[in-house]
Amino acid sequence: MIITLAIIFMASTFINSAKAVDPPYQSDIARLSEMLGSLYFLQPLCGINNNDWRTQAAKLISLERATTDREQRLTGSFNKGYQSYATTYRSCTPSAKEAMIRLLKEAEIVSRYINNQFAE
Secondary structure (H helix, E strand, O other), X not given: OHHHHHHHHHHHXXXXXXXXXXXXXXXXXXXXXXXXXXXXXXXXXXXOOOOOHHHHHHHHHHHHOOOHHHHHHHHHHHHHHHHHHHOOOOOOOHXXXXXXXXXXXXXXXXXHHHHHHHOO
C-alpha cells in the first residue's frame, strides 16, 4: 500500500513537472488581453473605430507563441473583457467614455511594464 502511494506520488510529480510553465508575466498579459476585449466593445459603442483591438489581441497571442492552453486562456480573457462591458453598456455614456480612458491608460502601463521587465 505504501509503495503504491509512493509510486502514484512520484508519477504525479513527474507528470506535473512535464506540463508547460506559464511565463512570469502571465497574469499581466491576461489582464492586457482582457483590456483589449473591453476596448473592442467600448470604442465602437462610442463611435470610435480607429483601432481593431481584436486584431491587436490576436497579434499579441501569436507573438507569445502560446501553447494551446495559454492561447485559450488569453482568448478567454479577451472575451471576459468584452462580455463584462457588453452586459453593462447599451449606449455610449460618460461612464463608458471614462472607462475607455482608464483602460487605455492601464493598458499602456501594463504593456510598458511587460516590455521593460521581460523583453529580450
